[in-house]
Amino acid sequence: MAQEVFCCCEYENRQGERSHLLACCCDCEALDQIADRCFKCESIPPSLIDNFLDTLGDRCRIPGITGGGALRVNLELATPLVVIPTSLILASIGPITTFCVLLFLPCFCAFFYSTWKRRTNKLRTKFFFIWGLVSLVFMYILFELVICGYTRVSYSDNILMTVAVIGMLVALKFAKQDPGVLVEDKREKYMQDSYGFFGVYTNTEEQKAEDEDFEVIQMEDVMNEEETDAVIKGDHPLSKGDNWCVKCELQKPPRSGHCNVCDVCIADRDHHCVWIDSCVGRKNHRSFLVAMVMFVFVGCYGSYVTLAAVWGLCYASAWYTLLVCCIMAVGLVHQIVLISQNATSQEVHRASQTGNTCWAIFIHKNSRNNGLIQNWRDFVLYKRSSRSEYETV
Numbered sequence: 080m081a082q083e084v085f086c087c088c089e090y091e092n093r094q095g096e097r098s099h100l101l102a103c104c105c106d107c108e109a110l111d112q113i114a115d116r117c118f119k120c121e122s123i124p125p126s127l128i129d130n131f132l133d134t135l136g137d138r139c140r141i142p143g144i145t146g147g148g149a150l151r152v153n154l155e156l157a158t159p160l161v162v163i164p165t166s167l168i169l170a171s172i173g174p175i176t177t178f179c180v181l182l183f184l185p186c187f188c189a190f191f192y193s194t195w196k197r198r199t200n201k202l203r204t205k206f207f208f209i210w211g212l213v214s215l216v217f218m219y220i221l222f223e224l225v226i227c228g229y230t231r232v233s234y235s236d237n238i239l240m241t242v243a244v245i246g247m248l249v250a251l252k253f254a255k256q257d258p259g260v261l262v263e264d265k266r267e268k269y270m271q272d273s274y275g276f277f278g279v280y281t282n283t284e285e286q287k288a289e290d291e292d293f294e295v296i297q298m299e300d301v302m303n304e305e306e307t308d309a310v311i312k313g314d315h316p317l318s319k320g321d322n323w324c325v326k327c328e329l330q331k332p333p334r335s336g337h338c339n340v341c342d343v344c345i346a347d348r349d350h351h352c353v354w355i356d357s358c359v360g361r362k363n364h365r366s367f368l369v370a371m372v373m374f375v376f377v378g379c380y381g382s383y384v385t386l387a388a389v390w391g392l393c394y395a396s397a398w399y400t401l402l403v404c405c406i407m408a409v410g411l412v413h414q415i416v417l418i419s420q421n422a423t424s425q426e427v428h429r430a431s432q433t434g435n436t437c438w439a440i441f442i443h444k445n446s447r448n449n450g451l452i453q454n455w456r457d458f459v460l461y462k463r464s465s466r467s468e469y470e471t472v
Contacts, residue, residue, distance in 0.1 A: 085148030093137045100149055103138040107131070129198060155206045158191060159213040167217070170395035177395045181402055202340040208356040218381065218400055219244055225393050226385055236384055240377065247373035251355065254367040258360035259346035261335060262327045334463070335360075336425045347463065349417075350424040365459065368418070371411045378404035416440055421447045421454040421463060 085091075088100040109131035116123050132154075139157050140149035162184075170180035188210065195204055219240075227237050322331045327344045331337070336348035338358045347361035359367045378400045385397040417423060422442055430442045437443060447463075448454065457463045 084146070087142040087144060088149055090140055090149040090151075093133065098138075100140060100142065103140075107134055109134055125197070128194065132194070132198065155195075155204060156209055158206065159210040162187065163210070163213050163217055167392060167396050167399060170399070171392040177398060180395070181399060184399070203356065204353070205356050207353040211354050214399075214403065215244070215247075215377075218396055221393060221396055222381055222385065230387075232384060240381055240384075243373055243377045243380070247370055247377055250366050250370035250373055254355050254359075254363045254370050255357055256363050256366070258358045258364075259335075259348075259362045261329060261331070261344040261346055265327070265343045334423065334426070348423065348425055349414075361461070368411075368414055371407060371414065375404050375408050375411055378407070413440065418458050419451050419454055420445055421449060421457065 085097075090098055090100075092098040109127055112127055113123055113131055116127075136151070136154050139152045139154060141152055143150040166180045166184060170177040188207070191206060192204065195206065196202065222240065223237075226232055322333075323329075324331050324337050324344050326337060326342065329344060331344055332346060334347045335344055337344045338348065338351050340351045341358050343358075345358045345360035347364070349359040349364055351358045352367070355367065355370075357363070382397040382401045382404070385393050385400075413424075417427065417440070420441060422445060427436060427440060427442060430436045431439055435443045442448075449457070454463075
């Protein structure tokens, strides 16, 4: 039987029926039931929400040009593209709507992530990374088309903003690189998960050369088959040590750690950042810090220029940007404090578990602390000390 041919706007839905993009809002029983329960002030069961999201994911498509019909769009990508512009347009109506939208957006992000995690049983998502990119692009386009187009913004301000945005994107690109995955077999999959969503990842010869710098002790290199089985079962002394990772089956170097979100061990691991959908480790920590600095600068400077011209949409967008910048500034100060004492987030976390921290951010008797200037020099030159009792978490 010949395969059924679809036009660019047709597709086969979940029920195996032929459907069209123009019918995306028709016959959605799950949406009708949710609306009915909302009007009656009744609770909405998770199964009904799942049914609605399945229908939404099936109908969220764009016209295709390959002859196979309409193409499905990933909700992780589509949701920020729709929610951010729509919310900011509503926020531009007045101060009350601006306040309500600024309260709604964080709650929506938390709801989306919790629902997505429950449905997929995954911890890693690109939703927050896409959300940040869409916010940045939307704000910059708004700045160029409205603020620069209809107000007296100097050329120097415009050039400074453009250069800063480009610099931030470059730093973000490097921050998305391999953070220092220790297990060679998992490194390729990790990078595919990071860039495969966009189809831009390539394993270059330069990257392969950098990967050779990591010397990882595998289980089979230090013990026989019986000892290996004992480690996996937890019956071997090494399986109880802080430096042995049973999941990755390797002896972790000092300052490295296993990320439960990425399911890999990272050299000089600091933390997992959902906003770049990557761990922060030896190879990308500097780029990550630069990206944070550039983000705070772009947001604050752009908001300052925008708030001087009271435009509805631009005004609401400026307050949204300032809110995000305040959150990012807290993280930036946290990173600066950690680097200044030559510590990482996971080391502070482990020290706090033993009550050896002050204000939950300063480590008492930190043997790795060599002074402010030397600590920053070691950070910039990749020469951070590896001697400390706080090596992993």
